[in-house]
Amino acid sequence: MSTSKPETPAAQPAQPAEPQDWSSEIAELRRRQAAAREMGGADKVRIQKEKGKWTVRERVDALLDPGSFREIGSITGMADYGPDGELAAFTPANSIFGRGRIDARPVVVAGDDFTVRGGASDAAIHEKQVQAEQMANELRLPIVRLIDGTGGGGSVKQLETTGHTYIPANPGWNWVTANLSTVPVVCLGLGPVAGLGAARLVSGHYTLLLREQGFMFAAGPAIVSALGRPVTKEDLGGAMVHARSGAVDDIAEDEADAFAKARRFLSYLPSSVDGLPERGETTDPVDRCDDALDAIVPHDRRRVYDMRKIVRAVVDRDSFFELGRYWGKASITGLARLDGWPVAIVASDPMIYGGGWTADTADKLNRFIELAETFHLPVVHLVDIPGVVIGIEAEKAGTIRHAARALASVYQASVPWCSVIVRKAFGVAGAGMTNHTRFRYRYAWPSGDWGSLPIEGGIEAAYKAQLEASDDPAALRAEIEGRLNAVRSPFRTAEKFGVEEIIAPRETRPLLCEFANLAAPLRRPGPTGFGFRP
Amino acid sequence: MAVRRITAEVAGAVSEVVVVLGQAVAAEDTVVFIECMKMQLPVVSPWAGTVRAIHVEPGALVEEGQVIVDLEA
Known part of the structure; x- marks a missing residue:
């Protein structure tokens, strides 16, 4: 063999054929996306439905114009890998977000998935919530929060795995706060909501709780009952409790009503403070006199x-x-x-x-x-x-x-x-x-x-001496009232x-x-x- | 049929009880008037039903949220 002779490609060691395209990876992406769309799995989804609740993905679809949802972070979650390095099990994050359209206008939507660990936020991947808020702010888009989950702390059990405590910080709160002065914020309380979830729920321009399904409290009935007086979930933080307290603006009769109300509220507002409310169609004559x-x-x-x-x-x-x-x-x-x-x-x-x-x-x-x-x-x-x-x-x-x-x-x-x-x-x-x-x-x-001052209440004070000196104060009072009413x-x-x-x-x-x-x-x-x- | 409680939405003095025991009322009917801010403010039944108990009489002072009438509805 001559060393000067150039090697031919055929002389290289045998290697797997280079794929013609990325279809295998795309198929993997689709498998992972499909796994995420299973949410907490068939059993947990069935339990959610048996309670009369919709899943977070059904809610997103009901809120937005048909087919307009584009998810961001669609394969986030907790994965387990087998010894071969292949994905063996997958639990999606219980917070999903993305953008879609309401009445053809773009909005950001962020929703909690109660079927994954009861919406507990340690399974949420906080950065998704932060990015959702920041996206709304920087793109000047209204944001709708679909809230169905517990607080920010997750469970004290976590301490066993983390091995340390931490000073609490509310994720993305600078954006949550800034959005109130920047874009319309709609918050729908669609399940039991406590702690951080409760703070997220009330930090909006239009907030509601779902009748019989939505509850809100700083701490739930188990903790409050332990303080002495037993309370039910409904009496402690039911929809009507907070509609009356002013903690939320409204109640929804059912899930469909909640999304219809969210869409309706946004129809009166611009997409951000940088815009102006748009004129809508009307067939009602301006000169209609009732x-x-x-x-x-x-x-x-x-x-x-x-x-x-x-x-x-x-x-x-x-x-x-x-x-x-x-x-x-x-x-x-x-x-x-x-x-x-x-x-x-x-x-x-x-x-x-x-x-x-x-x-x-x-x-x-x-x-x-x-x-x-x-x-x-x-x-x-x-x-x-x-x-x-x-x-x-x-x-x-x-x-x-x-x-x-x-x-x-x-x-x-x-x-x-x-x-x-x-x-x-x-x-x-x-x-x-x-x-x-x-x-x-x-x-x-x-x-x-x-x-x-109204005349009815002012006479006694203003004419006190005269009324006290009168033989017939009632008649005098009536006479004075008549004089004053004449100039009314x-x-x-x-x-x-x-x-x-x-x-x-x-x-x-x-x-x-x-x-x-x-x-x-x-x-x-x-x-x-x-x-x-x- | 359940007993439902009609409550006062304002504090004030009862000036007139409009209904009697056993009377049938329609939703939006006035059951009691409360004198407040120099006006006669109606306490309105949110439901149709039959008056089963009247918890106030003319002159009584009532608080916001106080039960005024029990209605079987």
């Missing part, structure tokens, strides 16, 4: 009426989406459309403390005005506020500070604002209907009734331009649609911030 409004408020000031009827009559048909229905009930808050434009509606409910501000009502107003300001929604306020609620319980609750905080929100808000005085506006809270130093875009109904007509206020314009109630919708159209070009995208408030 004659029933001219008769809805009783002349007898002691009698109430149904404010929700008024709201529904003036906004675009079927467009009202109430938030916080079960707490802070003296004010009704919700999103709606006027001539297609998304707006924030605040409306007093005279059935609850006459519409007066309680501490929790003021808190709800704060939260809602922040939402409107953050996402550039013009505010319409239908006003019937007899004042700050009085009495021992109200004082103990620190009502005045909460009320002053709501006032600060009203005065710090920069979104376009229109008030309609339906009936009462008294005292500090009544004055909080609007920031009176802005252009007063305001109307009053003929039922308008206002002042620093809203027309007398309007003569002096103390109220800008009195309208027939039936004209309210056309005027509010005009407001929404005038307000639309005034909305400014970008981040907003509030200063210190009481």
Whole structure:
């Protein structure tokens, strides 16, 4: 053999043929993805279904536009390998995320899988949750959290394997917090939620618990019952408990309802604070006048009426989406459309403390005005506020500070604002209907009734000496009340331009649609911030 | 049929009891009026049913969440 002769390829040692493509690896990828889609396995999935719950993947599909989900981290989990180095067993991570579309707009969705270790977060791979939040923030996309799992600590059993304790840190909390000022955050509590999961659930713009399936507590009934008084899961942290406490905004009747509500909430908002709420289609004429409004408020000031009827009559048909229905009930808050434009509606409910501000009502107003300001929604306020609620319980609750905080929100808000005085506006809270130093875009109904103090309660104090000196104080009181009532007509206020314009109630919708159209070009995208408030 | 409790949504003084024992009520019917913030605020039945117990009388002071009427519904 001549050393100068070049070797031919055929002379090389025999090796396996180089694969023509990557089909073998792609098949492996698909096998792993399929294994992850099995979630906790057939038995655990069956148990989830027997409880009436959907799996996390069914939930994602129900939330998003059909076929739009693109998972990120689709083969994450805990793997065991056989002696041959081949994958022998696989348990997927119990937190999945990705992006998809809702009404054709991209969103991020992150969901807990209860079928893997009961959603315990030690099986979650925390970095996935962190990346989901960061993705929403940096790509300026709304995020929907499907929460069905326990806290961040997992189990104390872990100590046996880690061999050390650690100082707790909430994963991704900088992003969770930043997202509240950046993108719409929707949180659905679809199972038992405690600890870190509970903190993730309430850290949103629209949050709900699923009736009979969703529970939330800092610590569950076993731990709380051990402290003394036995409690059930439902009484401790059931959906209605927290809808009433104000810890969540809403309840869902079933899984489908939860996803429908999430989609609906997002339909009123821009994808981030850098956008503006988009005008929707509407077939409701702007000049539709509801004659029933001219008769809805009783002349007898002691009698109430149904404010929700008024709201529904003036906004675009079927467009009202109430938030916080079960707490802070003296004010009704919700999103709606006027001539297609998304707006924030605040409306007093005279059935609850006459519409007066309680501490929790003021808190709800704060939260809602922040939402409107953050996402550039013009505010319409239908006003019937007899004042700050009085009495021992109200004082103990620190009502005045909460009320002053709501006032600060009203005065710090920069979104376009229109008030309609339906009936009462008294005292500090009544004055909080609007920031009176802005252009007063305001109307009053003929039922308008206002002042620093209501006449009914003010006579005894103001005419104390005269009433005490009178032989017939009841008759004198009636005479004084008659004199004062004679000047109570809203027309007398309007003569002096103390109220800008009195309208027939039936004209309210056309005027509010005009407001929404005038307000639309005034909305400014970008981040907003509030200063210190009481 | 179960007994359901109608509770007060506001604190105040009962000014009028509208229903009597054994009376059938429809959902949204008023069962009691509570005087509060100088107004007559209705306590409304969320359900249709029959009045089985009335726990208040005119003049009684009630707290938020207090049971007012038991209804068999």
